[in-house]
Amino acid sequence: MNRNYFFTSESVSEGHPDKVCDQISDAVLDAMLKDDPNSRVACECYTTTGLVVVGGEISTNTYVELPQLVRNVIRDIGYDRTDLRFDADSVGVINVIEHQSPDIAMGTNNEVNGAGDQGIMFGYATNETKNYLPATLDFSHKLVKQLADIRKDKSQIMPYLRPDSKSQVTIEYTPDGKILRIDSIVVSTQHEPDVTHQKIVDDCKNYVISHCIPEELVDENTKYYINPTGRFVIGGPHGDTGLTGRKIIVDTYGGKCPHGGGAFSGKDPTKVDRSASYAARHLAKNIVAAGISDECTIQLSFAIGVPEPISVFVDVSDKDKAFEIAKYIKKEIDLTPSGIINRLDLRKPIYRNTSNYGHFGRDGFTWEALDLVKQFEQFR
Helix, strand or coil, rough: CCEEEEEEEEEECCCCCHHHHHHHHHHHHHHHHHHHCCCCEEEEEEEEEEEEEEEEEEEECCCCCHHHHHHHHHHHHHHCCCCCCCCCCCEEHHHHHCCHHHHHHHCCCCCCEEECCCCCEEEEEEECCCCCCCHHHHHHHHHHHHHHHHHHCCCCCCCCCCEEHHHHHHHHCCCCCCCEEEEEEEEEEEEEECHHHHHHHHHHHHHHHHHHHHHHCCCCCCCEEEEECCCCCHHHHHHHHHEECCCCHHCCCCCCCCCCCCCCCCCCCCHHHHHHHHHHHHHHHHHHHCCCCEEEEEEEEECCCCCCEEEEEEECCCCCHHHHHHHHHHHHCCCCHHHHHHHCCCCCCCHHHHHHCCCCCCCCHHHHCCHHHHHHCCCC
């Protein structure tokens, strides 16, 4: 028997400890690419109370004043007070960066131009939202983004907000995959100690949820969980340690499609974990925009030092079309690392902006362009 089903996605704000790390890692990458577009960067970050550890493997011809860069990122996020136990002026910064392994460089230099590692990467798109993202994820991103916008605004609507927050949206779907209603909304936001729980609940409904969630999708049975523990004063890296790359599902498609396991932040575009995932999204989005299928999943696989992908898999509703599209992509689309980098113009310092509120579904990124639609319309 066909039944309705429920699906959930989550998001986290720029003040979440893992996202602090993602932003620092991508800020380091941007600083390297700004002066040396051929920098090889794999930058990881760890944060806890009063401490940031920056490590990884980097080869570059430029110099970056790392402690100041880290402090600037932390200040931009909003950790600028000592009572938060993690702030830009007092945080300790430890640098344990090494040079890139020569064994890896040998497989990815300009002559060989192979993939920087083996692995599988996925791209996905769906037509259930205008930006071709799952609605559960799209709404979740908008909730935490709205909290950040209110916090940084001078209007003082919710002056008690602190940087750390999380969201989660559950949607009820019909058996054929159509959105029926929103079943539940979760918002947890860090706050000053002197605000009441009821004040936070009321403000979140009035200024956050109502701004982000379409009224027609909410009914009398929609459930709201706003700071469900009742208190969220201690947060950020003081409340929990943070690591680069620990929010890979938030960064991608909210669990709506498989994930190869590789994180994005802190990696230059020779790392196919990042660049091939962007390329796969670019292809999937254009396939859906061409009207071939309501949703599309693409998998690319690579071997270290080998330029061409080992396999290209396309999943759309019509399996015969999927086979033909995969053949076309392998023949007509350059999916070597250099081909992806050149087509999507990935050697620019654009990456810190990707590290919050998802790498996909947002304007301004080349992999979101609908420039291949006409090529794919032949498969309609």
